[in-house]
Amino acid sequence: MDRQVSAPADSKTVPTKPTRLRSFFHSQKMAPYFFVAPFVISFLLFMLYPIISAFYMSFQEILPGEETFVGLKNYQALNNEHFYAAVSNTVIYTIWTLIILIPVPLVLAVLIHSRFMLAPVLFRSALFLPALTSIVVGGAIFRLIFGEMDTAPMNTILIKLGFSPQQWAMEGGTAMFLMVALASWRWMGINLLYFLSGLQNIPKELYESAEIDGAGSLSKFFRITLPLLKPVTIYVLTISIYGGFTMFTESYVFWTNHSPGDIGLTLIGYLYQQSFENFNMGVGSAIGIVLLVTILVINIVQLKLFGQFRREE
Amino acid sequence: MYAKKKWLSLLLFALFAVLSFLALFPFFCLLLASFKPSTELLRYGLNLQLQPEILSLNNYYYLLADGRIYFVWFSNSVIITVLNTALALLFSSMVGYALAVYQFKWRNIIFATVLFVMMIPIEIILLPLYKLIVSLRLIDTYWGVILPFVVSPFAVFFFRQYAIGIPRDFIDAARIDGCTEFGIFFRIMRPLMAPAFGAMAILQALTSWNNLVWPLVVLHSEEKFTLPIGLSSLLTPYGNNYDILLSGAILSVIPIMILYLVFQRYFISGLTVGGIKG
Structure with a gap:
């Protein structure tokens, strides 16, 4: 049945008959399909099918028991102030998180990794602890610290x-x-760990030979550290971009998705409102598709720019 | 030279002391607030004076006395986190291992799909996924929360990177000894990939324990809530539940902190070895 059935197994002292079942368990041809089956099934069912049906639904008006094809109407419905507020909040939020959550942890990781650092493990753990809290707990804490009373901690300090x-x-x-x-507090430690793991993979000899050539700290940073951290940086950039574009919970914990004048409304928040509160499922799907296309375009542009995610064997 | 080094070290120490203070200060605020009566918090907000005369364990007492529903949420969270983490580790490691070790027809396509899925945030398909779960009659159940996430593309990617680094000799030797392909995976590779399992166990458990959006969509009855949904339902503007919210928030952080401290060693080394190389 299968050429690759490992012969030695059968030629051993135990004289068992090679049944079909046995050969299945020894088949190097069949095994990978068995191993990847869970992913394939879950991808088809829980990812591909929903994406296709979101695309389909975005052209429909969906009422209980009644679905009508309405062309681009759902997309045209996005031409409103709430959607623009959501887009602008989401973009501004993403830009801020990119400005803060990439350079700062990168520099902090380099500092922690340097030989001048005292107690690096202690500080690494301290900075990582916020990542362990759920967004809800983080939100509760920030609501306390940034309370509106004059006696709340941050206002006391301001006064x-x-x-x-x-x-x-x-x-x-x-x-x-x-x-x-809130996002910076919770994510700083995680990105710090990513950069630290990247730093640990840079061979020490590079720095040693650079020192022999008389390179200073700054030129070592810009000529060796930064270029060699490029893969990690691109990875962190990728997850930060889509983390930013799909932000919802950081707003939800402050305003439960209903902020005054849409100051906290995000694209996913708007999708959630339309889909699960107003039951405009067609419009909700249209928002999802717009976001999907945006993220794919950004990712492709970024991959082209950096030529990354090419697999290493 | 020596003086300069000492001076630099002190400067760095001071910088990181300040940063660590900023990172840990919110925890201190939460801890302090959990010992203060909610009426005080509502009227004056949290002031940072210790005020020993009003500090008490009352909030914790309320939680134990009237907080039955809190412990229902707690056990729901534990069940979902344990099941989700165990299944995600099993399936993701299988896929990652197969992609690393076997040559088969669909390998590159499947790996490309894994990378694609990593880029698609689940929030985008919230609605169709919800409808799918409804039609599978899984709404308001644990499985409805867990099933769409039994394979984590990130973990697949990570396990693949890790498995690539393990010498093939182990596998060949096992085959010669008559081990089945599944035996090789479960008996030979699983122990060899222990650090990767450690790192992914923390990351998966953390994600699942703190997950808000998807459980919020799937779980409707209060009896099925997980901790993040339950706690967020206490976050009303009127603050009438602050007593349970604050002590409950403290208790919800503790299990995941213990898990992190126990597995921390694996976590860091696993991330480093299996990390993103270029």
């Missing part, structure tokens, strides 16, 4: 420093600050 207290969750600028601050 002491001579500034006026803020209604943090009520105005656009401070609302964005809250979301970015």
Whole structure:
């Protein structure tokens, strides 16, 4: 049945008949298909089918028991102020997280990794601890710290420093600050670990030979560290971009998806509102498709720019 | 030279002391708030004075006395996290192993699909996935939460990277000894990939324990809530549930912290070895 059945197994002292079942268990041809089956099934059922049906639904008006094809109407319905608020919040939030959550942890990782660092393990763990909290717990804490009363921690500090207290969750600028601050607090340690793991894979000899050639710290950083961290950086950039574009929970924990004047509305928040609160499933699907296309385009552009994700064997 | 080095070390130490303070300060706030009466928090917010006269264990007492529903959420979270992590580790490691070790027809296509799925955030297909779960009659069940995530593309990618680094000799030797292909995976490769399992166990458990969006969509009855949904339902603007919310938040962080501290060694080494190479 199968040429590759390992002969030695049968020629051993135990004289067992090579039944079909036995040869299946020894078949190097069949085994990989068995191993990848769970992924293939779950991909087809829980990813490909939903993507296709989202695409289909985005051209339909869906009422209970009644689905009508409405062409591009759902996409045209996105031409409204809530959608634009969601797009602008999402883009601004993503840009802020990219500005903060890539260079800062990169530099911190280089510092922790340097030979001047005392107690690196201790500080690494301390900075990682926030990553262990759920977004809900993080949100609860930030609501306490950034409470609107004058006696709440952050306002107390502002007043002491001579500034006026803020209604943090009520105005656009401070609302964005809250979301970015919460994300930075929770994600800094994770990105730090990614960069640290990248640094540990850089051979020490490179630095040694650079030192012999008389390279200073800065030129070592820009000529060796930075280029060799490129794969990790691109990975972190990729997950940060889609993390930013699909942000929802950082807003949900402050306003339960209903912020004053849409100051905390994000694309996924809007998708959630339309789909599960207003039951405009067609419009909800259209938002999903717009996001999907956006993310794919950004990813492809980025992969082209950096020529990355080519597999190494 | 020596003086300069000492000076630099102190400067770095000071910098990281400040950063660690910023990272840990919110935990201190939560801990402090959990010992204060909710009426005080509602009226004045959390002020940072210790006020020993009003600190008490009352919030924890309420949680134990009236918090039956909290412990239902807690056990729901434990069940979902354990099942999801165990299944995701099993299936993802199988796929990653097959992609690393075998030459077969569909290998490159499947690997490309894994990379594709890594780029598709689940939130985008929230609605059709919800409808699918409804039609599978899995709404408001644990399996509805777990099933769409039994294979983690990130973990597949990670296990593949890890398995590539393991010498083939182990596999060939096992084959000569008459081991089945499945035996090779479960008896030879699984122990060899232990650090990868450690790293992924933490990451999976963390994701699943803290997951909010998908369980929020699937679980409707209060009895089925996980901790993040339950706690977020207590986050009302009126703050009438602050007592249970704060002590409950503290308790919800503890299991995952213990898990992290136990597996930390594997976590870091696993990430480093299996990490993203270029």
